[in-house]
Amino acid sequence: MWGVPAVRLPTAYAASGRRALRVTLVAAAGFYAFRYGLDRPVAATYALFTVVALGGLSRIPGTGRQRAAFIARLLPVCWVLVVVGTCLSVRTWSAVLGMLVVGFTLAFSAVGGPRPAGAAPGLQLLYILPSFPPYDPGSLGDRLLGTTTGVALFVAAEALLLPERAPPSxxxxxxxxxxxxxxxxxxxxxxxxxxxxxxxxxxxxxxxxxxxxxxxxxxxxxxxxxxxxxxxxxxxxxxxxxxxxxxxxxxxxxxxxxxxxxxxxxxxxxxxxxxxxxxxxxxxxxxxxxxxxxxxxxxxxxxxxxxxxxxxxxxxxxxxxxxxxxxxxxxxxxxxxxxxxxxxxxxxxxxxxxxxxxxxxxxxxLWWHRARGHAGRRSVFFQNAVRMALALTAVRLVAGVDTLPHGFWAMLATLTLTRTTLGQTWSTIRLALAGTLAGALVSAGVLILVGSDTAVYAVLLPVWMLCAFTVGPVRGVGWAQGMFTVLVALIFAQLAQPTWRLAEVRMLDVLVGSAIGAVFGVLAWPRGAHDELRRAAAELLRRAAEIVVATSASVAAGTTPATPSGVPGHRSLQRAVVLAESAYAQVQSEPTPFGGGGRGADARTVDWQATLIAGHHTLWGSARLLEPPLTALSPEAAESAGTLGERVAGRMLLVSAALDPADDAPDATPSLTHPVLAGFTAEPPGAPRRYYATVAWLNSLMTDLARIAHSASRKP
Incomplete structure (x- = not known):
């Protein structure tokens, strides 16, 4: 069933059907009003594809009212994308450069949270659409009119049609x-x-x-x-x-x-x-x-x-x-x-x-801080943005240099089919090509049988659109690409003289776009977030180990570290936590890496949340223990606290070595199965409460490490 369990199909179809109904009603209303009512085909095209972009291609989470409020705030962004895309499209070099900058910016906007991440593909489409023929800056007014109408109608539909029950905030x-x-x-x-x-x-x-x-x-x-x-x-x-x-x-x-x-x-x-x-x-x-x-x-x-x-x-x-x-x-x-x-x-x-x-x-x-924190090759958001921007730029260059017919479709294929791992990209492309071939055959048959009778296409369009946006998201990429191929043929048959070769061109464009997407999937981080998650978690634990040693030593000596935050390595560990959390968020949508993950540290079996919690526990506990005033511990208590801190830090380094894909120590994982270290029940004579607070903090970190070690030592 294309990866959808049978028990979930009714619910999945219901949710997809509600979304498809809104998209179909609004897209058809805008398209027909401009195409047949006002005879403005350019505005009709932009009204329809704006709704398809924000309602079909985008995956903005939330209820209808929440999505409506967010999409309304995106209207100025949509205007800017249409204007910039129109102005830069007149020359190939400017269009290519604009695609590189805009493509990266929109993809990197995912650092802003789930809603910007969900809207990014649709906004990419709104920039791609005016970047291809006809290169007609004089039609900018109609383009903006269609875009504005599509956004306004879709916002109203999301807010008013088929309201959904909001989950607890x-x-x-x-x-x-x-x-x-x-x-x-x-x-x-x-x-x-x-x-x-x-x-x-x-x-x-x-x-x-x-x-x-x-x-x-x-x-x-x-x-x-x-x-x-x-x-x-x-x-x-x-x-x-x-x-x-x-x-x-x-x-x-x-x-x-x-x-x-x-x-x-x-x-x-x-x-x-x-x-x-x-x-x-x-x-x-x-x-x-x-x-x-x-x-x-x-x-x-x-x-x-x-x-x-x-x-x-x-x-x-x-x-x-x-x-x-x-x-x-x-x-x-x-x-x-x-x-x-x-x-x-x-x-x-x-x-x-x-x-x-x-x-x-x-x-x-704060926005700058978030963006700067991910402006590096270890951030999965940065990797995704680079991968997508380069792929879209390459397609735009090929379309401009070789005059690829309907290059817009090739870029759309790159946008929808490029994935974060080579294996997932190849699997997606195979299904997409099979679905596109089937859709092309159906489209060719419809175009040959119907000919130039636009009334038939006008009747078929909303029916097919409703089916495509209901079935495609549930049944998978093969069905989605096949049904969208027919949908594209029904749209363009009402804008220009139809011919069966339209289906042939669609097939060629999907092949070119998916091939370029696959190439950049190979060249740019083909393993996706799996290795990055392991590397980020390992770095997090290494930074945490440094803080554990420094904090234990400071408590034992009764001295406060001379750092701006009072905690050595605090900022470095904060950034490591941020990068690990972003990698963990993305890895949930990716398949198991090739070969089962190796070293027993597969992304699907390791308790990554325990790793993140260990990072937070380290930050909070260290800051709390080093609050002034500090007094030195007795020699026995100081030795016990220092020894425990060093042992916990050493345990963190062992777990880090087991998770790090760059570490080739063969015995790292087996060493993590040792029992919990002794010493947490020691009672040095005259030890104050700060000593026992330190021991409690270290013991909680050992609990986190035990969960990580247990899961990392299991074979997936």
Whole structure:
């Protein structure tokens, strides 16, 4: 069934049919109004292909109303593309240069999030259309008229026709998870015992609902703006809070128990306030945060204890205090991030330095920061943009130099058939050529039988368009290309004198376009994101290992690193996390690499999310442990913390070697199956709470590494 499970076919056809109906109604209305009502064939062509570009070729996630709002904002971009494409098309060299620049820019715009990424192919088509004959700048007015009409009609159709039920937004998901955290913290405070299995499962499910793969693409806060970044930060903080509450031990029954339960009650109230803030869209009241800060400071002072070693609290109490203070830290981060996500730069919550670095940064700078972070050959967004821009430029050059008939179709084939891996590109091309051949035969037969009777083509066009945009996306690229070939013939038969050779030209153009796409698929990163993901994850763990060693040494010595952020390597690890997250997002749409992935580290079996979480845990934990004031540990505690830090860092380097495709160490993966290192239960005499907080941080990193190592040692 072309890769679509039978149980999903009814749902897939229903969704595809709704989309096809909107596209068909709007495209046919604009085309017929201009072609037969006003006798303006140029405007008719642009009205139709604008709708096909934004509704058929683009895959903008979200409900109809969400897509309508986004497409309305794209109208000025559509105008610019049509104007620039028209002006540069008069000379081959300018058209080729424009295709290179515009093609790269539009493809690279995917760094802005799922919606820009989904709209990029359609916008490419809107630039390609005026780049081919007729080279008639005098028709620019009709071209803009048709484009504007197509966008306006399609926006109205998306907003009004067949409305869809909107899924829960990410803010709503975060609010629900915050309420789960509130219940967990309240029960821990009331019972002074660890959570039950039911509570732990509820916390795990709430955290799972905030992961990217569990959230519809349109609802993911993936943009570079302040609110999107803060909402992502909110989800990560809530997941961290839920995980720490689930692992919190029973509260020791000693004199410090009231201080511990006071923190937990304050965490519960702040979680409830955060949920209300996210749902109401207003800033949270300051009282719960101030209450938690007060309770946290009191417990921290009690936990620090008197300077005399003989009067120190028992180790099990200090471990509990360290865990509860980590819970409080996660709750405070959650509240601050949620306020920033709702209010933007007008938030009322004081923000800790470093963690919310983007809060006061202008939007243009944030976009520049996102683009610069991916402006390198290791970014999959950069790779995709280069691959697509070079392929489209090559087709435009061939069309201009060799006067390829209907070169527009060749570029359309390159745009729709080029994939991120050689194997996927070749598979797609084979199916596309088979479908195009079948479509060409059908088109030739229709053109021969019908001849020049445009009324027949006018009747067939909407019927065939509805079928093509319903069946094609569900049945696969072969069906899509075959049905689109017939659709193109029905359109152009109403714009010029039809001939059966139109089908022959369509077949030639698809062959040329797909061949050029395949060539650049081979030359430009033919393995797609699989190797890049492994390389990015390995680099992430190497950077994290450096931070672990430096942080452990600083805690042991009681000194703060002399770096701008206070954490050595912080910015390098941040960038490594960004690149790994982008590679992981793309690899979800790619097939398993050739030969099964090798070394047991295939992209489909390794727990890549555990790698990303390890990067975030490293950043947050290091910043928290190095908050002043710092005091040196006792010799025994310093040696224990330093040794554990070095061992965890060494374990990170072993996992990194197992994942890195450039590392040829044959025994890297087997060495990852060793049991968890000893030392996390050590209790050096007189060790303060900061020592136990460091041990808890390192232990959480070991949990992440154990999941990665276990999955990396499995054969796919």
């Amino acid at each position: 990410y803010r709503e998901r975060a609010a629900r998870a915050a309420l789960v955290a509130e219940r967990c913290a309240a029960r821990l405070a009331a019972a002074r015992a660890a959570l039950t299995g039911t509570d732990v499962r509820a916390a795990q499910e709430a955290g799972q609902a905030l992961r990217a793969l569990s959230v519809p693409e349109a609802e993911r806060p993936a943009g570079p703006g302040v609110r999107e970044r803060a909402l992502t930060h909110t989800g990560l903080a809530i997941r961290t809070l839920l995980g720490r509450l689930a692992r919190l031990p029973a509260v020791p029954d000693d004199g410090t128990a009231p201080d511990v339960t006071a923190v937990l009650r304050s965490v519960a109230r702040l979680a409830a306030a955060t949920a209300g803030c996210l749902r109401a869209g207003t800033t949270s009241p300051p009282a719960p945060r101030e209450e938690l800060l007060t309770a946290r400071a009191r417990l921290s002072a009690v936990s620090a204890g008197p300077p005399s070693p003989g009067a120190c609290l028992p180790p099990e109490v200090l471990r509990c205090h360290a865990a509860v203070l980590e819970v409080a830290d996660a709750a405070l981060a959650m509240g601050a991030a949620a306020d920033l996500a709702v209010a933007g730069r007008h938030g009322s919550v004081p923000l800790p330095p470093g963690r919310f670095w983007y809060a006061t940064t202008p939007a243009a700078v």
